[in-house]
Amino acid sequence: MDDKLMLMIPGPTPVPEKVLLALAKHPIGHRSGEFSSIMAEVTQNLKWLHQTKNDVLTLTVSGTGAMEAGIINFLSPGDRVLVGCNGKFGDRWALMSAAFGLAVEKITAEWGKPLDTEQFREKLVADTNKQIKAVIITHSETSTGVLNDLETINRHVKEHGTALMIVDAVTSLGAVNLPVDAWGLDVVASGSQKGYMVPPGLGFVAVSPKAWEAYQTAKLPRFYLDLGSYKKAAAKNSNPFTPPVNLVIALQVALGMMQAEGLDSIFCRHQRLTRATREAAKALGLPLFAPDEAASPAVTSVAPVSVEAEQIRAIMKKRFDIALAGGQDHLKGKIFRIGHLGFVSDRDILTAIGSLEATLRELGDESLAQGAGVAAAARVFAES
Template sequence: MQDKLNLMIPGPTPVPENVLSCMSKHPIGHRSGDFQKIVQRTTEQLKWLHQTTSDVLTITGSGTAAMEAGIVNTLSKGDRVICGDNGKFGERWIKVAKAYGLDVQVVKAVWGEPLDPNQFKRILEEDTNKTIKAVILTHSETSTGVINDLKAINNEVKNHEKAITIADCVTSLGACNIPMDEWGIDVIASGSQKGYMIPPGLSFVAMSKKAWEANEQSNLPKFYLDLKQYLKAANNNSNPYTPAINLYFALEASLTMMQKEGLNNIFNRHTRHQKATQEGIKAMGLNLFTNESFGSPAITAVKPENVDAENIRKTIKSDFDILLAGGQDHLKGKIFRIGHLGFVNDRDIISVISALESTLSKMGKLNTPIGQGIAKTIAVLNKE
C-alpha cells in the first residue's frame, strides 16, 4: 500500500498532520511584519525548549550547519580542543575541527560505550596553563544508541574555567532534559528533523554569555554561518538571509504542540518508549547493542545473532512498511536501530515490536514463543 511508510529511525522523524498543514500555506515575505511576529514567537519558544535566557538562533541548514557554526564562531585556528569520539557523529566533530585547523585531542570510547567523564577531567586538570579552549562532544550518539553524560563532562569543563562546551544535541534536545542555564552549557546545536517533529532544513544554535565572549576572539572564517549576523537580525525579529519560510510555519506549530504537552511529559514519554522498546527486544531473545543503563531516549540499537541485520530491516520494510535504521561503517549488517524520537506514540512502539517479532518468526530466527516480546512491551506501556 502506498503512502503508509512509518519512520522509526533517528531522523527524519514523523511529522504531525497539523504541522504538515501549516507547511502547505502560501509563503509570506520574510521581511514582512507578519513573518517578524513568527520569528519573535519561535525565538521565545526555542528558549523555553532549551531552558535558557540566552540566545537561540535559527539557521536554514542541517544540524551539521549548527555544529560547524558552533566551532567557527567561538574558536581560532590552532586552538587546542578536546573532541569526544564514541561513534559516527563524534567522528564528524573531529573532521570539522580538523578542517578548520584546530589542535584536536581525542577522548575515545569503543562504539556502544559512553565517553568517560574522568578522561576529560584528567586532561582538563593537567592543563595548568589553560590552553584548552573547548570540549566538543555528541550528547546522543545515534550511530550506536548511546547517551553520553553531558552534565558530568560539562561540570569538568566549568571547573577548568577557561574552556567552553560545544555540544551536539541534535537527537537529544526535545527527547531528554537539557537545562542549558542550570548546567551552564555554552553552545548547543540541534536540528529540525529530530525532536522538533518537522522536516529537515532548519538548525539551531544556542549561545551562552561565555560563548559570545569566546566569539570576540574567534578568527575562523565565516560568512553564512556568522552568528553575529544572526543575532543582529534576531534582535529585530528577522534573519540575515532568506530563511525557509514554510519551515518556520512548521516550527511554530510543533513548538506550540510541545509547550502544550509540557517538558516533563515530553521527557517521560521518551523514557517510557525507550524502556518499552528495550524490554520487548530482550523478551524476544535479542541483544541490545548498548547497555540499557546508558541507552539514548532517542533510539535503541539491536544486535541480532545468527542473522544479518540488513535482512531484518529489508523484510520489515517490505512486509510492514516500517523503516528502521541500519548500522554504520563496521556495524553495517551487525546491528539495526529503532528510532523512538519525536512524534511517536504507543501505537508506533507496539507496531514496530510486533513487526519485528513477526519478521523473526517468518525468518525462522525467533528463539522465544511468538508474542512474548510484544506482551512485555505492552506490559511496560500499561505499567508506565
C-alpha cells in the same frame, strides 16, 4: 498499500499532520511584519525548549551545519580542543575541527560504550596553562544508541574555568532534560528533523554570554554561518538571509504542540518508549548494542546474532512498510536501529515490535514465545 510508510529511524522523524498542513500554506514575505511576529514567537518558544534566557539562533542548515557554526564562531586556528569520539558523530566533529585547523585531541571509547568522564577530568585538571579552548561532545550518539554523561563532563569543564562546552544535542534536545542555563552550557546545536517533529532544513544554536565573549576574538573565517549576524537579525525578529519560510511556520506549530504536552511529559514519554523498546528486544532474545545505563532516548540499537540485521530491515520495509535504520561505517550490516524520537507514541512502538516479531518468524526463528516482545513493551506502558 501506498502512503503507509512508518518512519522508525532517528531522523528524519515522523511529522504531525498539523505541521504538514502548515508546510502547505502559501509562503509569506520573510521581511513582512507577519513573518516577524512568527519569528518572535518561535524564538521565545525555542528558549523555552532549551531552558535558557540566552540567544537561540535559527539557521537554514542541517544539524551538521549547526555544529559547524557552533565551532567556527568561537575558536581560532591552532586552538586546542578535546573531542569525545565514541560513534559516527563524535568522529565527524573531530574531522570538522581538524579541517578548520584546530589542534584536536580525541577522547575515545568503543562504539556502543559511553565516554569515560574521568578521562575528561584528567585532561582538564592537567591543563594548568588553560590551553584547552573547548570540549566538544555528542550528547546522544545515534550511530550506536548511547547517551553520554554530558552533565558530569560539563561539570569538569566548568571546574576548568575557561574552556567552552560545545554540545551536539541534535537528537537529545526535545527528548531528554537538557537545562542549558542551569548547566551553563555554552554552545548547543540541534536540528529540526529530530525531536522538533519538523522536516529537515533548520538548525539551531544556543549561545551563552561566555561564548559571545569568545566570539569577539575568534579568528576562523565565517560568512553565511556568522552567528553575530544572526544575533543582530534575531533582535529584530528577522534573519540575515532568506529563511525557509514554511519550515519556520511549521516549527511554530510544532513548538506549540510541544508546549501543550509540556517538557516533563515529553521527557517521560521518550523514557517510556526507550524502556519499552529495550525490554521488547530482550524478550525477543535480541542483544542490545548499548548498555541500559547509557541508553539514548532517540534510538535503540540492536545487534542480532542468529539473523542478519539487513535481512530484518529489508523484510520490515517490504512487508510492513516500516523503516528501521541500519548500522554505519564498520557497524553496517551488524546492527539495526529502532528510532523512537519526536512524534512517536506507545502505539507506534507496539506496532513496530509486533512487526519485528513477525519478521523474525519469517526468517526462521521458531524459538520465540508468541507475543513476547509486544507483551514486554505493554508491561512497561502499563507501569508508566
